[in-house]
Amino acid sequence: MQSNDNEKNNSNMQSNNNKKNKLKAPLNDNEKKNRRMLQKLLYTIEQLPDDQLKATIHLLDTMRYFKEPNEGKLLSPYLQDKALNFISSSLYKVSQDSSLLIQNNKELQKTISRLEYMNAKKNHKINHLVGKLLQYKHKHKQYISKVYASARRLLLVDSQSLKIGILALLKKNKRQYTSQFISMATQVSQKVFNDDNECKKRANKLFKNLFGQ
Numbered sequence: 240m241q242s243n244d245n246e247k248n249n250s251n252m253q254s255n256n257n258k259k260n261k262l263k264a265p266l267n268d269n270e271k272k273n274r275r276m277l278q279k280l281l282y283t284i285e286q287l288p289d290d291q292l293k294a295t296i297h298l299l300d301t302m303r304y305f306k307e308p309n310e311g312k313l314l315s316p317y318l319q320d321k322a323l324n325f326i327s328s329s330l331y332k333v334s335q336d337s338s339l340l341i342q343n344n345k346e347l348q349k350t351i352s353r354l355e356y357m358n359a360k361k362n363h364k365i366n367h368l369v370g371k372l373l374q375y376k377h378k379h380k381q382y383i384s385k386v387y388a389s390a391r392r393l394l395l396v397d398s399q400s401l402k403i404g405i406l407a408l409l410k411k412n413k414r415q416y417t418s419q420f421i422s423m424a425t426q427v428s429q430k431v432f433n434d435d436n437e438c439k440k441r442a443n444k445l446f447k448n449l450f451g452q
Contacts, residue, residue, distance in 0.1 A: 299313070302314045302322075
């Protein structure tokens with residue numbers, strides 16, 4: 240029994256010596272860098288207040304890749320910086336730029352007021368021009384009506400004058416015709432009679448030529 244216990248003690252001592260030798264063995268640059276980062280991580284965690292421990296654990300559990308080939312690994316520093324920039328730009332931008340937004344809003348209000356004033360002024364000019372145009376159309380319509388009325392009066396006067404002139408050539412009074420009209424009527428009748436006789440002569444000549452009589 241004692242020999243077995245001695246053997247166990249010897250093996251434990253050897254393993255401890257091996258561990259000590261490994262710890263005493265010189266580290267390469269990469270191992271030294273990892274050792275420093277581990278110490279920094281442990282120091283950072285130790286300095287955290289108690290109310291931040293839960294958030295730290297959640298951060299380490301959440302900020303990991305969820306797809307292959309890096310599934311389960313922590314997000315790269317590049318992606319962590321991207322996430323931080325996004326949070327900074329979206330979460331704090333409103334509070335940081337509130338004064339700028341107020342200033343921009345004031346400038347927009349001034350611009351709107353100026354445009355509304357210009358629009359009202361333009362509408363006033365348009366209404367004024369429309370009123371003038373309506374007045375012009377009304378006056379033009381009245382002028383055209385006057386022109387038509389004058390033309391109708393002139394036509395009536397001319398027709399009456401023509402009728403009076405013709406009657407003056409035809410009749411001396413209501414019962415007697417003028418000598419000029421009687422002479423003209425006689426000449427017309429004579430010409431019609433002569434033309435009628437001439438037509439009869441030509442018809443007889445044509446009949447004889449056709450039938451030999």
